[in-house]
Amino acid sequence: MVSISDARGTISTAIDNDDGGLRALNLDIHSHPETAYEERHAHDAICAFLEARGFTVKRHTYGLETSFEATVGQGGRLVVFCAEYDALPGIGHGCGHNLIATSSIAAFVGLATAVVKAGVAGRVRLLGTPAEEGGGGKAKLIDAGAFDDDIVGAIMAHPASQHMFQPGFQGIAGFRTIASHKLRVEYHGRGAHAGGEPWKGLNALDAAVAAYNGISMLRQHIKPDERIHGVIEKGGEVPNVIPHYTRMNWYVRSPTVASGDLLLARVKACLEAAATTAGCTMNYIFAPTYEDLLIVDSLCAAYSDEMAALGRSVQVKQIEAGTISTDMGNVSHKIPSFHGVFGIPCDKDVPGHDVRFAAAAEKGQAHTECVLSGKAMAMLGWKLLTDDAFAAAVRRDFEEALEKAAEG
Structure with a gap:
């Protein structure tokens, strides 16, 4: 049996060993901003990155030219990391989707390495999800069957200006949207x-x-x-x-x-x-x-714990929903989902969807924060694959969230 500390070590080392490649890919996506369903450069760059590391990649999946899929492992449960990489017209990566892609890719690399090294049953998948900015890419992927497998968790995280969090916190695990x-x-x-x-x-x-x-x-x-x-x-x-x-x-x-x-x-x-x-x-x-984003309490608590182990204090759950929206909400009504938020350094007057946020999303500290989030997300995946009690708690919390949503 592999201990939690050993899993953390394997995941962290795998991601750190590839940090140079992850940083180069991050900058490559950032410097080639592409709008919804036009993310051809990002699609090809990410696929090439994965293939160069020995992963088998399916390109142009589920009827979408700029979606892709890579899966590692056999048997057991299946965890999916969602990668976004589209940009905003005229603004570029003013929502930091270059960081979303990088964090999910880091999580995939880290967890895939740990699963193969430990020889545990379980599958890890990286799914390219284009067109979050208004194009509803994940909604189309749902319709095309991308989330039809017996997935125990869909996981991703989003950057935000550090000043948006309550004092003492560097992120939010349970980020509520409408x-x-x-x-x-x-x-x-x-x-x-x-x-x-x-x-x-x-x-x-x-x-x-x-x-x-x-x-x-x-x-x-x-x-x-x-x-x-x-x-x-x-x-x-x-x-x-x-x-x-x-x-x-x-x-x-x-x-x-x-x-x-x-x-x-x-x-x-x-x-x-x-x-x-x-x-x-x-x-x-x-x-x-x-759709509004459903919160799975056990996933949020576990992510907050993992970020604490990495030196970041993360609020477990947002009290009031933010008046923003994401197509990850659609996924969250279908399978247990996690959509955390990590902070990046910005001036206090810099909002998202702004050219100044796009500039901040290119900086080295923003990359550092997204990689830390990737490590914590990889550990969420590890727990879902290897801890039966945790996987059952996640499913139970998900079903309770669905029931509350149905009650209005």
């Missing part, structure tokens, strides 16, 4: 010469502006833990042509999918009233809904 409906709306009008015969036109931009203003007024009357935000993606071409077509992109966030459905109905009323006002027709283009 649900998010995502939709585009297209308005179709009729073009005309804006100077010569504007009365012959039906202005699709008027519909978009009326919709934006209507929803802006609706924001006064929503709950503090709800959010509505949108942009005009297509607003016309030139001032002297009445726009015949516009397109908007909206996120509607609420604590759960059920409460989000109610808020979405109010948003759609504004969108449809705007079309009527401008005399335009309209249609919706829906993207996958992001």
Whole structure:
């Protein structure tokens, strides 16, 4: 029987021995920011990294060009580390997904090494999950069967500005998020010469502006833990042509999918009233809904303990849910999941989704923190594979979380 301390040592040594390669891969992903479903460079770089270390990699998996999968081990239970690597348009890695990928890859390398060395039953998988930033990559992977195996845990961690945590903490294990409906709306009008015969036109931009203003007024009357935000993606071409077509992109966030459905109905009323006002027709283009993230207490407690062993104090569970969303929430309603948060050094005025956060995500200390998180995640995987009581507790906590979610 391999002791916990010996497993920690094997995992830590394996990750430390490859730190130079992990750092180079981290910087490579960061310097080639790619948006949802366009992450070809990241896909190829990660696959090459794994193949160079002897891992067998399946490229372009589950019908997604930029997804991949690598699995090590035989029999036993299966643990999956989720790697994100998409960037934000115009901002780059302003959400630090280069660090998410690096931490999950580190966890996979560390746990795979420990499993092979110890000869224990169990399988370790690294799954490439593209398009978290609005594209719903994990939702599509769920539909394609990527999470259909008997997986006992899906694991990942996300960076955040260090100042966001309560004093004395360097991260959060149980990071709570809310649900998010995502939709585009297209308005179709009729073009005309804006100077010569504007009365012959039906202005699709008027519909978009009326919709934006209507929803802006609706924001006064929503709950503090709800959010509505949108942009005009297509607003016309030139001032002297009445726009015949516009397109908007909206996120509607609420604590759960059920409460989000109610808020979405109010948003759609504004969108449809705007079309009527401008005399335009309209249609919706829906993207996958992001579900709220379910917290598995035993996973969170174990991660906090492992981070403490690495010299980091991590809050076990966030009290109030953050008003942000992730497609890892969808996974968390299907299998026991962990989505921790680790802090990286930033100035106090630097939020996520900002070019300054993208710059911070490139720094050496950010890499150090993501690797520490990777070591702790690898130990979560080790416990799930080798500790029957822990695996049973995780399953029990997951089922209780599902029951509470169903009760509303």
